[in-house]
Amino acid sequence: MQVTKHILLLVILFAPHANASALDFPSIEKCAAPATLINQIQGDSNVSPKVDNDVVVEAIVTLVAPGLQGFFLQEEVEDFDTNPNTSEGIFVFTANMPITVKERELVRVGGTVTESFEKTQLNLKALSNSCGTANYQTSVLNLPLSREQSFEAFEGMAVTVEQTLTVVNTYNYTRFGEIEVANGRLFTPTHLFVPGSPAALAIASENTRNKITLDDLFNGAPQSVDINGELSAKNPLRTGSTISGIKGVVDYSFNTYRIRSTAVPVVSSAPRPEVPKVKGDVKIASFNVLNLFNGDGKGGEFPTPRGADNIAEYNLQLSKIVNAILPLDADVVALMELENDGFGSHSAIAQLVEAMNKAAGKGVYDFIDAGGPLGTDSIAVGIIYQPAKVAPLGAVEVLDESKSLRDKDGPLFSTRRNRPAMAQKFVARNNKDTFVVNVNHLKSKGSRCGEGDDSADQGNCNGTRTRAAKALHYWLAATFSNQPIFIVGDLNAYAKEDPITELAKAGYTDLARELNGAKAYSYAFRGRFGSLDYALANQAAKKLVQSTVEWHINADEPIALDYNDELPGDLKKPANFNDKSAFRSSDHDPVIVGFSF
Structure with missing residues (x-):
């Protein structure tokens, strides 16, 4: 051992719960005496071969961590073994004992080998004074x-x-x-x-x-x-x-x-993106607004089931969403996760449009009124538009299970699980050409749908979403023949999963992947990126498309900067975390398509 030895009085420290004495670790006071090597304690698997054994190790302190109630030790280089699968380091848990060691000290530790929630560690029972100092290998x-x-x-x-x-x-x-x-x-x-x-x-x-x-x-x-x-x-x-x-x-x-x-x-730092420049005479945007619930629409009935906890949170959420939508200047905006409270003056969609017009000018935006609430889910889809640029042509169409293609198992588009879809035909005021916008929010991966429906690699309810996708394209073909059709919304499926493949087989093109490459994304989950939000075009619509952009104002942003007045874990949120900007207005990025006739 290439270290400087010091002849010091050796002190034995004991954890409050331990009954050990110096006699339990007779070699603890003898620097350089035989000791168990850390690689022998760690072994070459996830579980130590010496669990529950009392051992003495002599090693170098690499990190002192009072906040973790312990410190880390590592063997000297000459005591490393030749097995690449064994670790040479270990954590020493000191419980509530004061930690007296310092980085680079060579110490002898007596303790019990344990697996603490699958981490191999030593529970400290006895600790020598310093046996010198040494450099450890990184x-x-x-x-x-x-x-x-x-x-x-x-x-x-x-x-x-x-x-x-x-x-x-x-x-x-x-x-x-x-x-x-x-x-x-x-x-x-x-x-x-x-x-x-x-x-x-x-x-x-x-x-x-x-x-x-x-x-x-x-x-x-x-x-x-x-x-x-x-x-x-x-x-x-x-x-x-x-x-x-x-x-x-x-x-x-x-x-x-x-x-x-x-x-x-x-x-x-990755810079925040500028407002995207989208080519095309007509623009369609799709945006999951993450549970925009306005209570009773008069400032009361907070907290809401899925959105803001109070009126202050709602007002901030509303401001952020308005400031995310307005810069896009989209002629049609398809929305998901609106409160499913109908289309009256106190509804979530009506008050969103009111807030947008307050910022943009009277009558700049309007919304498609589909009557009462859509289905029985607490959230629904919606469509807003700029009347000066486009006009709805004919009544809005709603797909639910009553209009769905059926097979022996019932309706393919089950509104027990999927939110009803809306489709509206529009005419462009500048040239009288028409197009269809269909907005969807298919069943999420969050809850199970049962054996044969859930998929190990495509998530829960993959079968439900795939059946819905099939029903959707049949219904659109029957309802809007010979029209450019854009399927937009949160389809809760990644780009190569069955629901998207089903729509591709029906002739729909995933515009973001087509124009921007396979790694275009709109959503992040547990550190992995992909798209749940789509703009899909049938053959007639694809011919018109000039550009497609996913505006990364949300998926890349810390959740701590959203509209909530508390942080994850119910921690108090600093005031400087809040602003009315578009950033972290939702957890999904908006998708924008530009096209010209």
């Missing part, structure tokens, strides 16, 4: 790991990341101080490849090896969220930002491997 961790590697082999070890990594998830940033990073943006496998295909399976496998959490030294609420300067509505940490100079110790907690940072990394 291992290189680069992403993605190879198929032969595992994060388990780095558990407890000091690492450095030589790459510049991409921020892919900030959901837990304000709640736990966590940021997920990867080597490039990650995509949902079925957004890029056919479900179940070798390519999709390969992406799924790589995603698990290409993401790790960058964390602070606390498990609870962070003391600060300032990795990129103080987080605020004016200074977001967007996904797509990059981070370099990552150093720390690999830890495992809450089912996630993470790097406990020991140095301040360098962040390069």
Whole structure:
């Protein structure tokens, strides 16, 4: 052992719950005496071969973490083994004992090997004074790991990341101080490849090896969220930002491997996008507005079932949505997740249009009145438009199960699960040409629909969505023959999943993927990106299309900057997190299509 030894009085410290004495660890006072190697404790699997054994280790302190109630140890380089699947580091849990060790100290620790929620650790029973100091080796961790590697082999070890990594998830940033990073943006496998295909399976496998959490030294609420300067509505940490100079110790907690940072990394912020320039004489936008509920429409009946908790939250939500829609200057805007409260003066859609006209001018926008509430779900779709540019031609059509194609199992478009779809024919005032906008919000992946309907790789209710997609294109063909038709909305399916494939077989083109490439996205879920929001065009409509844009004002933004007056985890929200801008007005990005006759 290449260390400087000091002859010091050795002090035995005991955890309050321990009954151990110095006699339980007779070698604890003898620096350089035989000890159990950390790689022998870690083993080459997820579970230590020495669980519940009392051991003595002699190793170097790499990180002191009072906020985690412990510290990390790592073997000296000469005591590393040759097995790449065993870790040379370990966490020492001190419970409520004071932590007296310092980084780079060589210490002897007596404790019990445990698996704490699948993390191998030592529960401290006895600790020597310093046996000297030593430099520890920092291992290189680069992403993605190879198929032969595992994060388990780095558990407890000091690492450095030589790459510049991409921020892919900030959901837990304000709640736990966590940021997920990867080597490039990650995509949902079925957004890029056919479900179940070798390519999709390969992406799924790589995603698990290409993401790790960058964390602070606390498990609870962070003391600060300032990795990129103080987080605020004016200074977001967007996904797509990059981070370099990552150093720390690999830890495992809450089912996630993470790097406990020991140095301040360098962040390069992804800029917020400008308002998109969309080519075309006519523009259609599609926007999931994330539960726009206005209570009773008179300032009361808050909290609402799915949206704002109070009138202040609603007013901020409304302002943000108005400021997201108006810059698009779309002639038709299809909306999802509106409160399903009809179309009267106190309805959510009527008051949205009222707010838009207050900002844009009297009568600039109007909405399609489909009568009473659509179906029985708490949310519904809707359509707003600019009367000076386009005019509705004929009555609005609504697809529910009463109008659906049927088979032996009943209606293909089940409105027990899917929200009724709306379709409106419009005429362009400048040239009298017509087109159809159909807005949809198919069944989500959130709740199960049952065996044979749920899919392991396409999510819950894939069968329900696929049947609905089939019913939808048959109904549109029968109702609007020889018309340019745009299917827009939140279809709750990624680009290569069965519902989108069903519409593609019927002649509809996914415009974002066609014009902008396979990795165009509108939504993020657990650090993976893809599209649930679509603009699909039949052959007649596709010939007219000039451009399609997904405006990334939401999917890349921290959830902490939304309209809610509390943060995830019910933490108090700083006032500077709120503003009326379009950013984080929803969790879905709007999609805009421009076309010309």
